[in-house]
Amino acid sequence: MVTSHDVARLAGVSQPTVSRALRDSPKVSEETKERVRQAARTLGYVISETGRALASGRSRRVGLLVTDLENQFYPYAISAMHRQLESMDYQLILHTESSDGERIAERLFAHSLDGVLLATTTSDSSLPLRLKDRGVPFVYFNRTAASVEADSTTADAVNGLGELARAVLDQGHRRVAAIFGPRNTSTGEEREEALRAALELEGVTVPVALTRRGAFDVQTGYRGMGELLALRERPTVVVCSNDVVALGALNAAHELGVRVPEDVSVVGFDDLPPARWPMFSLTTVGFDLAAMARAAARLLIERVEGGETAGPFRHEVFPTSLVLRRTLGPVPTP
Amino acid sequence: MVTSHDVARLAGVSQPTVSRALRDSPKVSEETKERVRQAARTLGYVISETGRALASGRSRRVGLLVTDLENQFYPYAISAMHRQLESMDYQLILHTESSDGERIAERLFAHSLDGVLLATTTSDSSLPLRLKDRGVPFVYFNRTAASVEADSTTADAVNGLGELARAVLDQGHRRVAAIFGPRNTSTGEEREEALRAALELEGVTVPVALTRRGAFDVQTGYRGMGELLALRERPTVVVCSNDVVALGALNAAHELGVRVPEDVSVVGFDDLPPARWPMFSLTTVGFDLAAMARAAARLLIERVEGGETAGPFRHEVFPTSLVLRRTLGPVPTP
Structure with a gap:
């Protein structure tokens, strides 16, 4: 496997310079960045997210917890979330289990997620509290919760x-x-x-x-x-x-x-x-389900990247409207 | 955040001993392991997967590439895959993009996946070849491919x-x-x-x-x-x-x-x-879609963990049977 040391050798720079160049750090000149990128391309080097995570303390992975994926609502939402997260350079880790809050919480913590989208939370779940205690940012999607406040996106x-x-x-x-x-x-x-x-x-x-x-x-x-x-x-x-x-x-x-x-x-x-x-x-x-899904992803990443300074919780409520089709008719005459 | 150093201090051992104990290494006595586990529990310490990945060279994450999640076939399959992977202590990373092979390949490599489940591969995709070149194990689900051989699960x-x-x-x-x-x-x-x-x-x-x-x-x-x-x-x-x-x-x-x-x-x-x-x-x-999905996940993990010694490719073909319902009737009489 090609390492950053191989890239450094070919580009004629130090290994830390390779890391900085590929992270687009302002400390590295454009000329050096170009030389490093060229060397990386030549060798087929890809930045290891694992290494990057240890360096930055951020995994760039967020979890999506959805217990009933077979409910057709979620597949339509997930595609939109995934695209939004990808455009912000985050990956989506899917959790579909329906076990208790403690077990899921352990799994989520073990995977060093930067944040969690909660799509099917019940109001009696202990998960929001556990996430809060561990300082893991989360957003409610198509839910709000009385017990632990967090950003949310819902339909009106x-x-x-x-x-x-x-x-x-x-x-x-x-x-x-x-x-x-x-x-x-x-x-x-x-x-x-x-x-x-x-x-x-x-x-x-x-x-x-x-x-x-x-x-x-x-x-x-x-x-x-x-x-x-x-x-x-x-x-x-x-x-x-x-x-x-x-x-x-x-x-x-x-x-x-x-x-x-x-x-x-x-x-x-x-x-x-x-x-x-x-x-x-x-x-x-x-309502615009895709927009609501994208908004949940965006709110989460803003919370992840804003840290303590991210401000008060936001509740985005999406406008709804009646769609008249065939299944509503006049009251039948007896 | 609690670190392994905190656990080491409480348990009165060195930090490398904490790592070895929590990985259940035979080099650590049972008594020490128990003391370390006790300390970890007390402090609420969870092994960081990121750290573990660097230590073992394995991320315990596999990707699932599915371009048309809205197709109801996949949600039913994904739940089963997820459960199977979880039982083997692997996480599922969902990729739903439908971009070209090169771009997806870069993303997959960047995330240090141990392997990939390919669910919607087209026979003209360059992705299987790219995965093979990089030595990333993969399995075709509900697909086979002519160009690059790999394990597969399909319906008969x-x-x-x-x-x-x-x-x-x-x-x-x-x-x-x-x-x-x-x-x-x-x-x-x-x-x-x-x-x-x-x-x-x-x-x-x-x-x-x-x-x-x-x-x-x-x-x-x-x-x-x-x-x-x-x-x-x-x-x-x-x-x-x-x-x-x-x-x-x-x-x-x-x-x-x-x-x-x-x-x-x-x-x-x-x-x-x-x-x-x-x-x-x-x-x-x-056919048994859930069994077919579980089998794909199992084949992939066996390939990941077996490495070079995993043997010839396996093609599991699931038996099918006709399900007669209402939509097939006799030819209409003109």
């Missing part, structure tokens, strides 16, 4: 579900069911509160009998919809905690021969690409 | 498409269309050849007029199906290069009001979870 649930609720009520719906997200996620809590508040303005509530709750996955929507459609008094509309849950609900309706939106309306949140597929054509709440 | 296309072709012919289909994968992927080529060979046994060919080709994505299926359904003489069945392409085809049919399978049959390959959703109920070719 209040506005999005406000618009959605008004559209639902405008179509005459009063028997509104909801399949909410888990109680121990900020995203689940926020969306539930936003929907209930918006409906309440018109005196409409989601009764316990029409409330279902579960993980942000297809199964939750499929099972919840099956139960709601088995009720003697069915809801006329089902508001789902996200698009993936709504796809599960649409499939349950299809399987039971219940027509959407003629017999029951279904709406989601996220506007993932499948929401646009003609077979789903899901009415949902949209 | 010959058997799977053989069974599929017989089922198609048994239903009376003779006007068979296909939406094939890209020519510059081994997966695309293998599946095309396997399908053509199996149909040929019964004297059936896929004419040029009924052949479409494109990336393994929803758009390819959507566009290809739209074109095939616009023909004056439509095919009675459309064989898709994978499930994601088939989902695109089903959506195009739906949008055009063409019934599946009453008017046209559609089949896929992979048996991804959405294939089982009632709205799709896709007839396809299944």
Whole structure:
């Protein structure tokens, strides 16, 4: 393997000069830098990140913790995060495990990450506190947490579900069911509160009998919809905690021969690409997911590089808007 | 931050002894090891992977190169790879860029990866050769490559498409269309050849007029199906290069009001979870994707740890079987 000593020999400079030149240090003349780069190219030398990490105390690696990668939301976000991080010369280390906070924390520390993006944190997780204690910067993506403050990027649930609720009520719906997200996620809590508040303005509530709750996955929507459609008094509309849950609900309706939106309306949140597929054509709440993912990466790197001087925590809330498609229709006439 | 020097002081040993003890070196007595571990626990010291990498020459990080993460195939594979690597104490670094071989190679080398999993390699990529030249072990996942040999894990296309072709012919289909994968992927080529060979046994060919080709994505299926359904003489069945392409085809049919399978049959390959959703109920070719992903990770680590003595390349071919669902029906009577 080619080392910096080989490059130094060929360029006729000292080894520390090679390091400085390749780091583009202002202490080295442009002419010397060019000679060193030329020598490095000739020998096929690549700066070792491992060596650089020990020298700078920074690994230029950040972790992304996401426990449900199969949820289609995340692949769309990860590509955008990866591109943003790469443009800032950082690498993305993916952690998909769903073990307890302590074990993940040990792994994250052992890998000398400069920071961590938390994408699926539950509000009862001990991980944020452990990261804070160790001084590892982190950013919440599509989450906020009550216990430990940090930078965050989220979608504006209040506005999005406000618009959605008004559209639902405008179509005459009063028997509104909801399949909410888990109680121990900020995203689940926020969306539930936003929907209930918006409906309440018109005196409409989601009764316990029409409330279902579960993980942000297809199964939750499929099972919840099956139960709601088995009720003697069915809801006329089902508001789902996200698009993936709504796809599960649409499939349950299809399987039971219940027509959407003629017999029951279904709406989601996220506007993932499948929401646009003609077979789903899901009415949902949209926002710029890629921009939100890039912002999380940017906030993290600013926090990593700013150190103690990075200032107060920032919460970037991305604007949302209602996307009307086929699955929301007028309340069925009995 | 706690260092190994702090641990050494508390345990009353030298710093090199701390390193050796925590690496479980036989040169250190069990009693000393226990004292060092106790001190490390007390101080909350975690072995720095960066330091360990320099000491061992191994980073315990492997790269996964996947250019189309939005393709639902990969999220399902990545979780399984991640778990397998973690159980062997390796970390997964995700690379999703789709730039040219040279640029990716530089990035991979710069990050001192122990090995690379290549998931979306095209047969004209220079990356395998570059990795080989630098002595970086790699494994093809769901791919093989003609130019540079390496370990690989793939699904058995010959058997799977053989069974599929017989089922198609048994239903009376003779006007068979296909939406094939890209020519510059081994997966695309293998599946095309396997399908053509199996149909040929019964004297059936896929004419040029009924052949479409494109990336393994929803758009390819959507566009290809739209074109095939616009023909004056439509095919009675459309064989898709994978499930994601088939989902695109089903959506195009739906949008055009063409019934599946009453008017046209559609089949896929992979048996991804959405294939089982009632709205799709896709007839396809299944295999154990998680096992195939785990095997790729295992082969890579064996290659990394075996070094020169790791022996000849291994090609693990996973058995496939036909999964009959709703989208394959009898040839329509005119």
